Amino acid sequence: MGESILQSKLDSYSEYLTLVNTIKNNVAKDFGITLETTPTVQAASNTSITTFAAIMVNTVELTDSQSLQLKVLFPKWEDYIGKDVKAGFKMQYGDKLFKVVKDHTV
DSSP: OHHHHHHHHHHHHHHHHHHHHHHHHHHHHHTTOOOOOOOOOOOOOHHHHHHHHHHHGGGSOOOHHHHHHTGGGSOBGGGGTTSEEOTTOEEEETTEEEEOSSOEEO
16 A cells, blocks of 8 residues: 555656646747756656665654555565664564564664
């Protein structure tokens, strides 16, 4: 479920950027303005955005409900075996999402 929410938000943002670009070009055309050519910036792929979101997911404050919607972005428990985790850190174990209640080593 979380992945479909993320994909929906990414799609909406992409549509928004396309709309902004279209409006900018139409206004420039209507006013006879020649837009300066700027280097094309490659749009970030969904994969790179998802990877970035997964890296950052434990650095932002999310409610438990929001966290469950984005469960697929949280790290797997097995990736933290032998590592220290702080209270509030969230990770997946099986198909469940857990929140650390006390600082400890996994």
